[in-house]
Each structure stands twice: as C-alpha cells, then as structure tokens.
Amino acid sequence: MTETIHIGNDALQQLPELLKNRAFSKVAVLVDENTLHHCYPSLKPYLPEHDLIQVQSGEEHKTLQTCEYIWQRMTELHLDRWAVLVNLGGGVIGDMGGFCAAVFKRGIYFVQVPTTLLAQVDASVGGKTGIDFHGLKNHIGVYQEPQAVFINPAFLQTLPQRELKSGYAEIIKHWLIADKEAFLEQRHVGLVAADWDSLIRQSVSIKSRVVEQDPLEGGLRKILNFGHTVGHAVESYLLEQPGRELLHGEAVAVGMLCEAWISRKHELLSPEELDKIETFLVSVYEKVSLSEQDIQQMAQLALQDKKNTRSTINCTLLEGIGNAVYDQPITVQEIVESLRYYTLL
Numbered sequence: 001m002t003e004t005i006h007i008g009n010d011a012l013q014q015l016p017e018l019l020k021n022r023a024f025s026k027v028a029v030l031v032d033e034n035t036l037h038h039c040y041p042s043l044k045p046y047l048p049e050h051d052l053i054q055v056q057s058g059e060e061h062k063t064l065q066t067c068e069y070i071w072q073r074m075t076e077l078h079l080d081r082w083a084v085l086v087n088l089g090g091g092v093i094g095d096m097g098g099f100c101a102a103v104f105k106r107g108i109y110f111v112q113v114p115t116t117l118l119a120q121v122d123a124s125v126g127g128k129t130g131i132d133f134h135g136l137k138n139h140i141g142v143y144q145e146p147q148a149v150f151i152n153p154a155f156l157q158t159l160p161q162r163e164l165k166s167g168y169a170e171i172i173k174h175w176l177i178a179d180k181e182a183f184l185e186q187r188h189v190g191l192v193a194a195d196w197d198s199l200i201r202q203s204v205s206i207k208s209r210v211v212e213q214d215p216l217e218g219g220l221r222k223i224l225n226f227g228h229t230v231g232h233a234v235e236s237y238l239l240e241q242p243g244r245e246l247l248h249g250e251a252v253a254v255g256m257l258c259e260a261w262i263s264r265k266h267e268l269l270s271p272e273e274l275d276k277i278e279t280f281l282v283s284v285y286e287k288v289s290l291s292e293q294d295i296q297q298m299a300q301l302a303l304q305d306k307k308n309t310r311s312t313i314n315c316t317l318l319e320g321i322g323n324a325v326y327d328q329p330i331t332v333q334e335i336v337e338s339l340r341y342y343t344l345l
C-alpha cells in the first residue's frame with residue numbers, strides 16, 4: 001500500500017487532523033531558505049506548536065554533512081520516536097528529510113509537503129528517500145513511506161519558471177510511458193495554459209499505480225526510468241562542467257529524446273510517433289549544445305552508471321506512445337548515435 005496522498009488547494013486542511021489523531025509527541029518542520037520564505041507562511045496556520053530545522057537549498061547540500069546537522073538539531077529538540085518531521089520543500093528536502101527521519105532513533109514519522117512541481121508529481125510519491133555521497137547521486141538511502149503526502153499546487157506560484165519546466169519533464173515522461181491520450185491532448189495545451197491541479201492528479205496516479213505493483217523496483221517500476229539512462233549521464237557529465245549544469249528535468253528531456261530515438265531504431269516506435277515526441281519536446285525545451293567529445297564521455301558514463309555487461313546497458317524503451325518496456329539491452333554505440341541525432345534536431 002502506498003501512502004495517503006492529498007491533492008488540491010485545500011490539501012493542507014487535512015494536516016491538522018492527521019497530527020491530532022496520531023498524537024505525535026513533537027512536530028518539527030524541515031525547510032530551506034526558499035521554502036521558509038515562500039511556503040512556510042501558508043503551512044504555519046495548519047501546524048500546532050513546532051520547531052523549525054533550516055538547511056541550505058540545492059542539490060550540493062543533499063549530503064551526509066547536512067544530515068548530520070539535521071540529526072544534531074533533532075537531538076537538541078529532543079525528538080523521540082513518536083515525533084514527526086514535516087518536510088516542506090522540493091525533492092532535495094523530501095529525499096533528505098525522509099532519510100533523516102527514517103533512520104533517526106531507528107525511524108520517526110515523517111510527512112511530505114512537496115513545493116516544486118518535480119517533487120509534487122514524482123519525488124514525494126513512492127517511498128524512496130536518500131542523499132548523494134561522494135558525487136554519486138542517491139547513493140545512500142532507504143525505502144520508507146511517509147505518513148502522508150500533502151500536495152498543494154498553489155505552492156507553484158512562486159516557483160521559478162525554469163524549475164517548473166524541469167518538473168514538467170516528469171509529467172511528460174508519465175504520459176509517454178502510460179497515457180497516450182493525455183500526451184496527444186496536452187501537447188497542444190503546453191506549459192503556459194496547463195491546469196496544474198489536474199495534471200498533478202493524473203501524474204501522481206500513474207506513478208502510484210506503478211509503485212503499488214512493484215514498490216522495490218524488481219521489475220515494472222523500472223518503466224519510471226524512461227529518459228533517465230541517457231538523462232542521468234547527461235546530467236552527471238554537465239554537473240562537472242561549470243556553467244553548463246542542467247536541472248534534472250532538463251537532462252531527462254534530452255534523455256527522453258535519445259531513448260525515443262533508440263526505441264525507433266529497435267522498431268518499437270513508429271516514425272510518426274517519434275516525430276510527435278520530437279516536435280513537442282523541442283518546442284518546450286531549449287536545445288543543449290553538445291560536442292563530439294561531450295557525447296563520447298556521456299555515453300561512457302551511461303555504461304559505468306549501471307551494473308551491466310561490458311557493452312550493453314538495460315534501458316526502458318517505448319513500445320508505442322503510452323507503453324513502456326523495461327530491461328531492453330541497448331549498446332553504448334546506440335547512445336552515441338542517439339546523442340548525435342539529438343544535436344542535429
């Protein structure tokens with residue numbers, strides 16, 4: 001069973017009841033400087049007496065060092081096993097707060113209040129928590145379900161446009177792997193006219209359905225990795241190139257284009273379908289310029305990233321729009337070719 005998820009502009013109204021019914025011994029709220037400023041004022045009225053734990057925003061702070069600080073604050077605040085941590089923020093706060101709560105005194109309760117689009121449609125759902133370690137993404141972590149998730153689309157009003165677009169990539173991914181109709185319809189609507197409330201509901205239901213069937217990623221859950229084999233390689237490589245860093249969703253958009261091309265090459269996707277995906281993604285996301293050297297190194301990273309055979313990588317591909325197949329062997333050469341195709345779009 002997945003966690004209880006409340007979605008809507010009134011979602012937070014359910015929070016006081018949960019806090020009262022469970023009679024938690026203490027309530028602490030984890031924020032970063034942005035969510036403290038933009039989001040905490042609208043959460044505060046729904047909270048009983050509580051303490052704040054503030055950390056710095058950004059993926060570079062999703063580390064063991066920050067966890068140490070959080071555990072130190074939890075200790076000073078005398079949180080015991082019946083306390084609850086409310087994680088107010090994007091995927092960084094949710095992943096790290098969830099992890100800190102899951103192992104503090106062998107596990108205290110936590111609640112997710114995601115405030116970025118990416119966290120609302122993806123990171124807050126499915127029970128994965130964790131941190132980065134020595135440059136390796138999400139290297140340390142546990143599966144742990146929160147007590148509940150409260151998704152209020154109103155938080156998106158203060159989110160920078162670039163972050164919004166990044167989260168939108170995961171929504172597109174959900175359509176491509178599971179909802180052809182939504183893809184065909186929404187590609188004409190686009191980002192500006194999007195009805196976030198309904199898009200979030202749709203996306204969360206796709207992700208929850210997949211996670212419910214395969215919580216520990218033995219098989220089916222891997223379809224959620226569509227766009228991420230190449231996407232992660234692109235993201236990690238550019239992370240090491242000052243000034244060229246991409247947001248997660250921006251890298252996933254590149255990854256989806258490449259992996260759709262590979263799906264076409266494997267004759268799983270028709271040329272018309274590839275064309276539709278291409279046209280839409282290129283209209284939303286700016287092209288990233290890549291040199292032949294970038295491409296070669298990204299492809300090598302994709303290989304290292306996985307526990308695969310020497311030259312093949314298991315990847316999720318599309319067997320038609322709205323249908324994904326996982327564990328499809330692809331070669332490093334195909335990744336190289338797909339990135340070359342991307343540069344020519």
Ligand SMILES: NC(=O)c1ccc[n+]([C@@H]2O[C@H](COP(=O)([O-])OP(=O)(O)OC[C@H]3O[C@@H](n4cnc5c(N)ncnc54)[C@H](O)[C@@H]3O)[C@@H](O)[C@H]2O)c1
Pocket residue numbers: 032033034035038039057058059062089090091092093095115116117118119122123124125126127128129138155156157158159160163166248
């Ligand atoms: N657990 C999972 O299943 C899962 C899935 C996908 C991604 N993730 C993780 O999520 C992380 C990325 O999450 P993200 O994209 O939310 O990034 P993020 O958490 O870094 O947030 C992006 C920025 O937006 C700011 N912010 C947050 N809410 C805001 C608001 N309402 N108004 C203004 N600013 C706001 C944050 O302070 C931050 O600067 C990565 O670490 C990734 O590994 C986890």
Ligand SMILES: [Zn+2]
Pocket residue numbers: 122170228248252
């Ligand atoms: Zn992702």
